[in-house]
Amino acid sequence: MTDEILKAYKDVESAVERYIKLLHDHVTMLQNIEPPGSDKVVRMTAGSKAMTDSAAIYLSYAKYVAYGMPSSEEMIGDEIQG
Known part of the structure; x- marks a missing residue:
């Protein structure tokens, strides 16, 4: 994949990681x-977990695409090291 696409993926990955941490x-x-069990805490806790899970799925596929849709995870590792 092009260097620009890979750089954009890494920018997105960093931004999403920052967002999740702040959340x-x-x-x-x-x-x-x-107060314990308040509606706001319950909703924000559930929302934070949902965003974390969704972000992980999104980033996993975005990484796969950014690295040219390789046939194995090892190929991504080779690309990162190479």
Whole structure:
């Protein structure tokens, strides 16, 4: 795949990782200030987990495409090291 596509994937990966970290930090903050079991904490906790799971699926496929849809995970490892 082209260097530009690979760079764009890495930019997206970094941005999503930052977003997920900030989201988790926000949930932790809410858990410390909101009453236990509050609707807001419950919804944000569930939403944070859903975003984390969805992001992992998205990034997995985006990585696969960015590395040219190789036939095995080892080929991606070879590309990263090479």
